[in-house]
Amino acid sequence: MAQFPYSIENLIAELSNLPGVGRKTAERYVFYLLKRPKNQLEKLCSAISQLQKQIFICPQCGNFSEQNSLCAICASDKRDRQTLCLVAESHDLIVIESTAEYRGLYHVLGGTINPIDGITEEQLNIRKLLERLKNEKITEVIFALNPDLAGEATTIYLKKLLTPFNVKLTRLARGLPMGADLEYADEITLGSAIKGRRDV
Amino acid sequence: MAQFPYSIENLIAELSNLPGVGRKTAERYVFYLLKRPKNQLEKLCSAISQLQKQIFICPQCGNFSEQNSLCAICASDKRDRQTLCLVAESHDLIVIESTAEYRGLYHVLGGTINPIDGITEEQLNIRKLLERLKNEKITEVIFALNPDLAGEATTIYLKKLLTPFNVKLTRLARGLPMGADLEYADEITLGSAIKGRRDV
Numbered sequence: 095m096a097q098f099p100y101s102i103e104n105l106i107a108e109l110s111n112l113p114g115v116g117r118k119t120a121e122r123y124v125f126y127l128l129k130r131p132k133n134q135l136e137k138l139c140s141a142i143s144q145l146q147k148q149i150f151i152c153p154q155c156g157n158f159s160e161q162n163s164l165c166a167i168c169a170s171d172k173r174d175r176q177t178l179c180l181v182a183e184s185h186d187l188i189v190i191e192s193t194a195e196y197r198g199l200y201h202v203l204g205g206t207i208n209p210i211d212g213i214t215e216e217q218l219n220i221r222k223l224l225e226r227l228k229n230e231k232i233t234e235v236i237f238a239l240n241p242d243l244a245g246e247a248t249t250i251y252l253k254k255l256l257t258p259f260n261v262k263l264t265r266l267a268r269g270l271p272m273g274a275d276l277e278y279a280d281e282i283t284l285g286s287a288i289k290g291r292r293d294v
Numbered sequence: 295m296a297q298f299p300y301s302i303e304n305l306i307a308e309l310s311n312l313p314g315v316g317r318k319t320a321e322r323y324v325f326y327l328l329k330r331p332k333n334q335l336e337k338l339c340s341a342i343s344q345l346q347k348q349i350f351i352c353p354q355c356g357n358f359s360e361q362n363s364l365c366a367i368c369a370s371d372k373r374d375r376q377t378l379c380l381v382a383e384s385h386d387l388i389v390i391e392s393t394a395e396y397r398g399l400y401h402v403l404g405g406t407i408n409p410i411d412g413i414t415e416e417q418l419n420i421r422k423l424l425e426r427l428k429n430e431k432i433t434e435v436i437f438a439l440n441p442d443l444a445g446e447a448t449t450i451y452l453k454k455l456l457t458p459f460n461v462k463l464t465r466l467a468r469g470l471p472m473g474a475d476l477e478y479a480d481e482i483t484l485g486s487a488i489k490g491r492r493d494v
Contacts, residue, residue: 098388099360101348105341111334113326114319125385126313127342128349128358134311135346139339141305142327146335148301149328158328160299185325188298 102128154226156202156219158184167191167200174198176233178226180252182206182240190238198236201226206244207251213244215251223252227259237265302328354426356402356419358384367391367400374398378426379436380452382406382445390438398436401426406444407451413444415451423452427459437465 098106102124109120127135149158152165159165167173177198181187187200203218226232235256239245249265256263268286270279279287297303302324309320327335349358352365359365367373377398381387387400403418426432435456439445453463468486470479479487 097392098385099349099358101341101344101360102358105345108338108341111338112323114322119314121385122314123312124345125383127345128384132346135342138308138311139342141301141308142335142339142342144301145305145324145327146332149299158299158302160301183325184328185298185321192297 098124154222155200156184156204156222157187157200172197176231177236178230178232178234179236179238180223181238182245182248186238198234199232203239203248206239206248208244208247218248220252220255224255224259227256227261232259232261234262234264237263239265241266241268298324354422355400356384356404356422357387357400372397376431376433377436378430378432378434379438380423381438382440382448386438398434399432403439403448406439406448408444408447418448420452420455424455424459427456427461432459432461434462434464437463439465441466441468 097103098121105124105127106117106120109115109123110117112120115123127138148160150160150162151157152159152163152168154164154168157165157167163169174197177196179187179190179196179198179200180203181190181200182203182205184202187202190196190200201219201223203220203223205213205218207213207215207218227235237249237252239248253263267290268283269290270276270283270287276284298306298321305324305327306317306320309315309323310317312320315323327338348360350360350362351357352359352363352368354364354368357365357367363369374397377396379387379390379396379398379400380403381390381400382403382405384402387402390396390400401419401423403420403423405413405418407413407415407418427435437449437452439448449465456463467490468483469490470476470483470487476484
């Protein structure tokens with residue numbers, strides 16, 4: 095196999111760690127970077143180190159925070175503090191925020207229970223969730239997890255755990271996505287859409 | 295569209311510059327990096343800045359060099375200094391090196407003539423090539439360019455330019471690649487294979 099100079103091999107190895115990036119793609123990135131003006135490399139470098147220095151984890155909800163304390167949502171006094179939306183990852187939270195349909199608080203689990211990938215309930219941010227349910231005046235928990243096996247497993251597991259707190263447990267509606275074609279919809283989606291039908 | 299905290303948006307924008315990386319892929323990389331331990335981010339950062347500090351361009355052949363002077367190949371006294379292999383990019387050079395079939399010198403053009411991408415002959419490392427042909431005792435120039443339109447155009451252009459130097463001009467053999475299937479070979483490749491047939 096072709097062997098590049100050390101600094102190039104080193105960066106190829108580092109970039110190969112990125113998800114979905116193999117050696118060939120990493121080589122492509124490195125040769126692209128080598129052709130860029132030096133200040134562009136500096137910008138990339140500083141963007142990475144800024145990420146490390148300026149992104150914290152909110153001690154309450156587990157979301158990314160721009161300061162070393164509560165995140166903007168937890169700290170805001172304009173949010174409905176009775177509703178808690180459970181998401182697997184911070185980027186799910188941001189996607190929900192961008193719909194502007196939800197004004198409550200969030201709780202980021204940090205993943206879903208998935209024994210195949212070695213993610214068990216102990217690795218998730220559940221202890222803090224139970225604490226919050228005990229101490230905050232939450233009346234509804236919305237499960238906003240992916241509608242897949244891991245999401246379902248996590249929902250079932252947490253449902254058991256949260257039932258004693260006497261809060262309303264809901265989950266995102268299932269049905270046809272915008273622009274879908276009935277002809278190509280899978281049975282489970284279509285089944286959910288029929289069960290969850292609404293008045294027009 | 296979802297809006298992430300500034301440091302995240304900034305790194306997404308930087309990573310979106312990489313070839314073949316759009317916003318979604320860049321987001322995926324950033325969220326992967328956010329989940330890594332801090333020292334891994336530092337390693338990536340230092341690998342990028344090392345690239346900038348430790349990779350130079352060889353003033354003779356245009357290849358990457360690990361010191362701020364001639365590259366290892368140009369400086370070596372074990373190479374055949376009469377043969378010059380013309381390549382478009384440094385990574386082509388490294389692939390040829392890895393075959394261990396070639397012991398001559400190289401010259402990196404920095405691309406091929408391609409008006410669609412705005413690459414003209416002025417942007418290529420041609421002046422230095424003519425200088426080398428004048429000053430060094432080169433007897434053969436091997437065109438190791440991609441067998442595509444841009445490679446052909448560059449070959450035709452350079453053939454005109456190099457003919458006065460009275461050196462042998464050759465190019466890589468065309469034919470069926472190892473493991474190919476005659477049934478699926480294209481006409482041009484098969485035509486080249488027939489024209490270039492060899493004694494068994």
